[in-house]
Amino acid sequence: MSTKASRSAARLMLAPAVILLLAWMLVPLTMTLIFSFQRYLPMRGGFQGWVGFENYARFIGSSAFWPAIQTTIIIVGGVLLITVILGILLAILLDQPMWGQGMVRILVIAPFFVMPTVSGLVWKNMFMDPNNGLLSHLWRFFGADPVIWLSDASMLSIILIVSWQWLPFATLILLTAIQSLDSEQIEAAEMDGAPVLSRFWHIILPHLARAITIVILIQTIFLLAIFAEIFVTTQGSFGTRTLTYLIYQRVLESQNVGLGSAGGIYAVILANIFALLLMRIVGKNLDR
Amino acid sequence: MGQIVLEQVTKSFGDVTVIPPLDLIIEDGEFTVFVGPSGCGKSTLLRLIAGLEDVTSGEIRIDGTPSATTPPAKRGLAMVFQSYALYPHMTVRKNIAFPLRMAGLDRAEQDRRVEQAAAVLNLTDYLDRRPGQLSGGQRQRVAIGRAIVREPAAFLFDEPLSNLDAALRVGMRLEISELHNRLKTTMIYVTHDQVEAMTMADKIVVLRAGHIEQVGSPLELYKAPRNLFVAGFIGSPRMNLIGGAEAAKHNATTIGIRPEHISISAEEGAWSGVVGVSEHLGSDTFFHVQDTGLAETVTVRADGEVNFRHGDRIYLTPREERLHRFDEQGLRIA
Ligand SMILES: Nc1ncnc2c1ncn2[C@@H]1O[C@H](COP(=O)(O)OP(=O)(O)OP(=O)(O)O)[C@@H](O)[C@H]1O
Ligand SMILES: [Mg+2]
Numbered sequence: 001m002s003t004k005a006s007r008s009a010a011r012l013m014l015a016p017a018v019i020l021l022l023a024w025m026l027v028p029l030t031m032t033l034i035f036s037f038q039r040y041l042p043m044r045g046g047f048q049g050w051v052g053f054e055n056y057a058r059f060i061g062s063s064a065f066w067p068a069i070q071t072t073i074i075i076v077g078g079v080l081l082i083t084v085i086l087g088i089l090l091a092i093l094l095d096q097p098m099w100g101q102g103m104v105r106i107l108v109i110a111p112f113f114v115m116p117t118v119s120g121l122v123w124k125n126m127f128m129d130p131n132n133g134l135l136s137h138l139w140r141f142f143g144a145d146p147v148i149w150l151s152d153a154s155m156l157s158i159i160l161i162v163s164w165q166w167l168p169f170a171t172l173i174l175l176t177a178i179q180s181l182d183s184e185q186i187e188a189a190e191m192d193g194a195p196v197l198s199r200f201w202h203i204i205l206p207h208l209a210r211a212i213t214i215v216i217l218i219q220t221i222f223l224l225a226i227f228a229e230i231f232v233t234t235q236g237s238f239g240t241r242t243l244t245y246l247i248y249q250r251v252l253e254s255q256n257v258g259l260g261s262a263g264g265i266y267a268v269i270l271a272n273i274f275a276l277l278l279m280r281i282v283g284k285n286l287d288r
Numbered sequence: 289m290g291q292i293v294l295e296q297v298t299k300s301f302g303d304v305t306v307i308p309p310l311d312l313i314i315e316d317g318e319f320t321v322f323v324g325p326s327g328c329g330k331s332t333l334l335r336l337i338a339g340l341e342d343v344t345s346g347e348i349r350i351d352g353t354p355s356a357t358t359p360p361a362k363r364g365l366a367m368v369f370q371s372y373a374l375y376p377h378m379t380v381r382k383n384i385a386f387p388l389r390m391a392g393l394d395r396a397e398q399d400r401r402v403e404q405a406a407a408v409l410n411l412t413d414y415l416d417r418r419p420g421q422l423s424g425g426q427r428q429r430v431a432i433g434r435a436i437v438r439e440p441a442a443f444l445f446d447e448p449l450s451n452l453d454a455a456l457r458v459g460m461r462l463e464i465s466e467l468h469n470r471l472k473t474t475m476i477y478v479t480h481d482q483v484e485a486m487t488m489a490d491k492i493v494v495l496r497a498g499h500i501e502q503v504g505s506p507l508e509l510y511k512a513p514r515n516l517f518v519a520g521f522i523g524s525p526r527m528n529l530i531g532g533a534e535a536a537k538h539n540a541t542t543i544g545i546r547p548e549h550i551s552i553s554a555e556e557g558a559w560s561g562v563v564g565v566s567e568h569l570g571s572d573t574f575f576h577v578q579d580t581g582l583a584e585t586v587t588v589r590a591d592g593e594v595n596f597r598h599g600d601r602i603y604l605t606p607r608e609e610r611l612h613r614f615d616e617q618g619l620r621i622a
Binding site for chain 2: 184187189202203206
């Protein structure tokens with residue numbers, strides 16, 4: 001796309017997609033913005049006038065706001081930590097030649113195809129159920145008291161469920177990155193006297209740096225919005241109320257659309273701050 | 289010290305035997321070149337010596353020590369890869385220092401050796417760049433730098449110049465020869481370029497399909513190729529190989545004569561032919577002579593000034609004492 005004619009042709013052909021995308025994004029965003037400045041209670045009288053920034057002040061002033069932010073950050077951070085570390089290990093493992101490689105790879109990717117609601121329910125009922133869950137059987141088998149996962153270790157449970165969902169994504173991206181590593185580099189390091197761990201630390205990990213930042217970037221944006229896993233398990237109780245869940249409660253449980261919309265705008269701002277921050281890091285990495 | 293002995297070494301990948309039993313001795317301080325056509329097992333042989341592949345059977349001894357169980361790092365060998373295999377995220381300085389860092393040398397000693405190697409290889413100005421910001425020749429020198437700082441018992445080069453352009457190749461060839469003269473370390477050099485082999489080697493090992501066809505100094509191989517394969521492989525342009533009645537006159541199945549051992553004349557000679565393509569190099573001219581009735585074309589070298597045109601009839605006379613004779617198995621007749 002170097003000539004003027006081809007550039008404008010390209011713009012013309014891109015236009016429908018761009019316009020559709022903009023409409024798709026802008027319409028809900030604008031509506032959220034409009035609602036956030038209204039006192040709007042659908043079941044209790046509907047629109048009750050413009051209130052300026054009152055909703056914003058109330059949302060941030062509520063005792064639930066900061067704990068929700070904290071919960072969100074812990075869940076996102078925990079899931080990132082688990083998926084990146086396990087993802088690297090799994091990617092290295094899957095990169096080794098072994099029998100039934102194709103099958104194993106498909107199995108590893110499988111959790112990604114399970115809908116969040118389904119996986120949340122499966123974990124809740126099959127694994128974490130205090131009476132009949134597999135985990136409680138395992139605990140009893142060793143003579144321990146079963147953990148009541150979703151209430152006693154609620155955060156850990158949510159982090160585990162979401163990690164299980166996202167591990168395949170991390171593994172897949174990291175696996176392709178590992179496969180693009182020149183095997184002669186590893187051999188050169190081997191000849192240079194680097195033992196296995198040093199080879200990992202000095203050659204493989206730096207090679208993966210870019211892929212890791214991309215995994216973190218994409219996952220963070222999606223993880224900030226996790227909802228279904230919480231909805232079908234703890235319903236936001238036991239300290240698992242994230243920002244997204246708080247907004248949901250404000251809108252649907254308290255029937256306060258204005259307040260929820262203000263929260264939604266906060267969430268958009270938060271996601272953008274994260275995205276910008278991460279883009280900068282990725283950008284720095286991509287420069288090399 | 290760096291004597292390398294291969295005894296009955298074989299290598300198979302699954303059912304495919306790449307190296308049939310092979311014996312070879314590389315003396316300390318020798319510059320040995322492995323040459324052979326693509327896929328003949330040169331890299332495999334080098335990787336066996338390096339320890340990057342396990343031998344299927346047989347033994348490799350480095351300085352008398354059997355090295356079957358010695359990991360690559362402990363063999364005291366340094367390898368320069370065809371793709372250079374530099375670490376892209378490290379600066380030139382860190383690349384060169386990497387083996388020293390792994391060996392646990394202190395920082396001052398690392399810096400000293402890196403500076404020294406950089407000075408030898410003209411890399412001092414580039415020490416803080418990354419490999420991606422260097423030219424091909426500079427990358428090549430960094431790879432060599434990374435090898436020399438370890439002060440290895442022997443260097444292994446796998447086609448180190450094949451990614452460089454012709455002019456740079458000549459320059460690097462001289463630099464590597466120079467390096468060998470100064471360090472006097474054993475070097476094994478893999479190439480399929482017979483000019484590199486002829487100009488650099490103390491000893492050439494000609495390989496075909498994993499077999500050693502001949503081992504000897506460049507001049508030995510040039511003067512007395514042991515068989516047709518070596519005769520055709522060593523020397524540029526290739527030796528003219530002539531069969532049929534002309535060969536029978538010399539009691540051989542095939543005779544060979546190098547382009548530079550044929551004299552050329554406009555009036556008279558043993559053979560006659562018509563000039564086809566001529567290549568003027570300035571110093572020399574190569575004529576590809578057709579219709580001689582001997583072989584499809586006969587290549588002849590003449591002085592740069594000699595000027596025949598396409599289609600001229602010329603006469604050729606081989607120098608009898610430079611004629612090579614081969615029997616029906618393709619082996620040299622003494
Ligand atoms: N890992 C492997 N598995 C199976 N076959 C292999 C393997 N490595 C090499 N070979 C085979 O061994 C033979 C020799 O390969 P090698 O790389 O040693 O050739 P080479 O002489 O270095 O050729 P080139 O000049 O093209 O580099 C080839 O036929 C190749 O297909
Ligand atoms: Mg090779």
